[in-house]
Amino acid sequence: MRQSRTASDTRAALDCFAALAMTRKGPSPMFDKAVARSVDQIIAISRAYAGDARDGKVDFGIGVYKDETGLTPVMRAVKAAEQRLIDEQRTKTYVGVGGDQKFVELFAREVLPDHKFGEDVVGIQAVGGSGAVRVLAELAKSLSPEVTFWLPDPTWPNHRAILGAVGVGMANYPYPKFDAEPDIDAILCALDGAKQGDCVVLHGACHNPTGIDPSLDDLARLTEGIVARGLIPFVDSAYIGFGAGWRKDAERVQVIADRAPEMLLALSCSKNFGIYRERTGAALLVGKERDLAPAFSNLLTVARANYSMPPDHGASIVRTIFENPELREHWLSELADIRDRINANRTALSLALARIKQDRDWTYIDRGQGMFSLIDVTPEAATRLREEEAVYIIPDGRMNIASLDASKADEVAAKLATAL
Numbered sequence: 497m498r499q500s501r502t503a504s505d506t507r508a509a510l511d512c513f514a515a516l517a518m519t520r521k522g523p524s525p526m527f528d529k530a531v532a533r534s535v536d537q538i539i540a541i542s543r544a545y546a547g548d549a550r551d552g553k554v555d556f557g558i559g560v561y562k563d564e565t566g567l568t569p570v571m572r573a574v575k576a577a578e579q580r581l582i583d584e585q586r587t588k589t590y591v592g593v594g595g596d597q598k599f600v601e602l603f604a605r606e607v608l609p610d611h612k613f614g615e616d617v618v619g620i621q622a623v624g625g626s627g628a629v630r631v632l633a634e635l636a637k638s639l640s641p642e643v644t645f646w647l648p649d650p651t652w653p654n655h656r657a658i659l660g661a662v663g664v665g666m667a668n669y670p671y672p673k674f675d676a677e678p679d680i681d682a683i684l685c686a687l688d689g690a691k692q693g694d695c696v697v698l699h700g701a702c703h704n705p706t707g708i709d710p711s712l713d714d715l716a717r718l719t720e721g722i723v724a725r726g727l728i729p730f731v732d733s734a735y736i737g738f739g740a741g742w743r744k745d746a747e748r749v750q751v752i753a754d755r756a757p758e759m760l761l762a763l764s765c766s767k768n769f770g771i772y773r774e775r776t777g778a779a780l781l782v783g784k785e786r787d788l789a790p791a792f793s794n795l796l797t798v799a800r801a802n803y804s805m806p807p808d809h810g811a812s813i814v815r816t817i818f819e820n821p822e823l824r825e826h827w828l829s830e831l832a833d834i835r836d837r838i839n840a841n842r843t844a845l846s847l848a849l850a851r852i853k854q855d856r857d858w859t860y861i862d863r864g865q866g867m868f869s870l871i872d873v874t875p876e877a878a879t880r881l882r883e884e885e886a887v888y889i890i891p892d893g894r895m896n897i898a899s900l901d902a903s904k905a906d907e908v909a910a911k912l913a914t915a916l
């Protein structure tokens with residue numbers, strides 16, 4: 497039997513090995529070439545957490561919102577929309593390659609109200625935000641085979657996995673990890689190394705993993721610098737509504753769209769509607785100064801060759817909520833409750849850390865946007881936290897603060913402090 501490539505391969509992969517050894521019927525010219533590997537570190541940590549029987553375990557791992565009981569609840573507005581769908585839906589025939597275009601239109605209008613749908617913005621329903629990143633990257637690669645994607649360092653690890661799978665070039669621009677503002681001059685200086693037509697990945701709101709967003713003025717200046725260099729913003733926005741509010745977070749995307757003659761926009765409904773497993777998002781092409789139709793037809797071709805047509809349910813839920821002012825208000829107030837809880841958790845954790853470890857400024861955790869902040873630990877210390885204290889954080893130090901039980905902030909901070 498082949499050996500795992502690294503010691504960090506998950507228990508799941510080893511279990512998988514054991515199962516294969518028991519059921520193996522004969523040598524394979526293909527499958528025997530496979531070396532077991534974990535899907536990615538975030539998924540591996542989430543599986544390890546689920547399998548941990550210790551009381552008081554703390555889950556700062558995967559990026560899902562949890563309430564104080566540890567549940568990721570179904571929003572009441574979502575339940576109400578689902579009930580309407582059950583009552584009213586008359587067919588389950590295919591939704592078409594571009595998906596539910598009414599959903600795409602309403603979502604685009606929410607985020608970019610000054611852009612005319614069908615002219616200044618076009619797009620398709622996507623299989624979550626990840627699927628949107630994937631099809632948009634494939635489109636970019638098919639139109640500009642030499643394109644390089646410039647990513648903030650750090651960024652969401654799946655950016656590199658998706659872009660690597662698509663086969664585009666990748667390069668980094670600097671991004672602060674803890675308590676600094678993004679340095680726009682330093683970012684633009686790095687982008688001086690980009691060639692015309694390259695894509696610059698910008699997190700729309702609530703940067704993952706740092707929780708640090710540039711101010712609107714800095715974002716405007718950054719976009720102008722990107723455009724001046726002949727580069728194209730590739731905006732990934734998975735957390736609209738988790739930072740400063742639904743409208744305010746969307747304004748960040750608008751600041752970029754108002755200044756860019758063309759841009760690609762990946763949107764997700766996983767977090768802000770709590771419909772993670774329904775795989776709902778949108779892949780949009782935006783540009784008041786461009787004819788978007790030819791590229792849109794290519795985007796449809798990419799989708800068709802990938803999965804043919806998207807699933808319906810999640811997009812129908814979101815469309816139903818956007819179409820009904822009452823449901824929309826209801827959903828917005830639930831979203832505000834989620835945001836308030838995350839912000840209360842941020843305050844509680846930063847105060848608790850300040851009580852225990854006074855030699856550092858912890859206010860950056862309180863100021864952070866969305867679910868994530870980084871903490872300054874080594875991967876080895878993160879492993880120790882997991883093994884000895886049952887506190888699960890990502891090895892790069894990313895913590896999902898949304899899942900903290902604020903009443904235990906002091907206890908959790910004391911455990912975190914052991915790793916600093």
Ligand SMILES: Cc1ncc(COP(=O)(O)O)c(C=O)c1O
Pocket residue numbers: 559623624625626627652699704732733734764765766767772776777
């Ligand atoms: C930056 C970023 N983009 C995109 C996504 C994709 O989310 P999903 O595919 O679950 O909609 C995530 C989710 O973690 C994310 O953090």
